[in-house]
Amino acid sequence: MRPFLPPLRLLAVFDAVTRLGSTQRAASDLNVTQPAISQAVKALEDYVGFRLFDRSTRPISLTPAGEILRSGVVEGFDRISSAIERGRSLHSSSDNAVTVACTVGTATYWLMPRVAEFYQEFPEIAVNVLTTVGSPDFIPGVDLLIRYGIGNWNDGAGIKLFDEKVVPVFSPALAQRITSKDTLQAATLLHVVSSDATWLTWRDYFQMTGLPQNLSQGRVFSNYVQATQAALSGQGVMLGWESNTGDLVREGRLLALADAEVFPKEAFYLLRAASAQSHASTLFTDWIKDRVLVEANL
Known part of the structure; x- marks a missing residue:
């Protein structure tokens, strides 16, 4: 094993908790008990030497150090998955x-x-x-x-294939609160961290539309799938790309803010x-x- 790396099973538990949002759902996903999940999280914190979750909030949230580890774990698991798929493709x-x-x-x-x-x-x-x-x-x-x-x-x-369209989207549960572009200033924004310079951020969106920046912290995710699940559960407003949320809007699972589209080049x-x-x-x-x-x- 590489030095300083924790056991893979602990990282798998951490990934499940952060991906699914709770120890209870992680336990169901991994087919173990909830106390086993909690023990694994504590063991991982002892191994890495810092707290991963802020347990003073409900639901619990990641600490800044926990966010850093989550980003690395997600990328690592994605690379492993990609390697397996590449290996399978060579035998197809x-x-x-x-x-x-x-x-x-x-x-x-x-x-x-x-x-x-x-x-x-x-x-x-x-x-x-x-x-x-x-x-x-x-x-x-x-x-x-x-x-x-x-x-x-x-x-x-x-x-x-197609041009892209980006528009704020949110759960129908927020329909009474998100009624126009002006209401975005007080909304909880869902951010996706990406190293891709072509990825449109909320800062870019407010600049393109001439709206004042929303300077609240919002919620930050390491990939688009996590942010989309947060939007579906009513946690805030995300920038919906036609390629990723278009079908969800057409199905009525997400709502698109009217007259708020921008069109990237x-x-x-x-x-x-x-x-x-x-x-x-x-x-x-x-x-x-x-x-x-x-x-x-x-």
């Missing part, structure tokens, strides 16, 4: 399988629902989805990328590796292009 039939890489948020809220539709038409094709913390790159075994930007890449043949693109010439790669590429066209005309 190249003609009947295609591997698509994209961010966790794009995979969860945009790609996977459409993969389910693809399987209804082509059950014989395996679509392996590889998630990344940041913008995906081509690595051995990856056929296609879904990447956000201005399209000026030279590592694959790219086609534009970046868009989503599908890139195909030069080596990706299999039947599965071609079939999935053509299908996703057609699906996007259909959705644009709805």
Whole structure:
């Protein structure tokens, strides 16, 4: 084992508690008792030498040091998951399988629902989805990328999927409090920390719309999936990207603030590796292009 690293089981418990929001839900997810979860958290705190949770609040919240560890654990687990998926892709039939890489948020809220539709038409094709913390790159075994930007890449043949739209979104439970752009000044904002310079932040949004900055601390998350779950549970207002929250808004699970959209210059693109010439790669590429066209005309 590398020096100073705690046992993996303790990190898994910590990840479950921070991801699910409580020791009770983490216990259910890991199929152990709640006291076992609490003991594991205490053991991890003893191992690393600092407190991970502020237990004076209800529900408990992460300390600043705990936030730092959570970010590292999430990234580490994502890398392990990616490595496993890459290994699996090397053993898949190249003609009947295609591997698509994209961010966790794009995979969860945009790609996977459409993969389910693809399987209804082509059950014989395996679509392996590889998630990344940041913008995906081509690595051995990856056929296609879904990447956000201005399209000026030279590592694959790219086609534009759709333009992006960003709008504040929130749970219907907050509908009486979030009624206009002016009400954002007093709202609890949900922030996503990202090293990607193209990622639109709340500060960017207020500058683009000419609104005063909301200087309250809000709540900070290390990835878009966590922030989305917080929005769904009514914890605050997040910046909803069409690619990630569009379906949730159309389903009524989230509400979009009226007349509050901004349109970044970046868009989503599908890139195909030069080596990706299999039947599965071609079939999935053509299908996703057609699906996007259909959705644009709805």
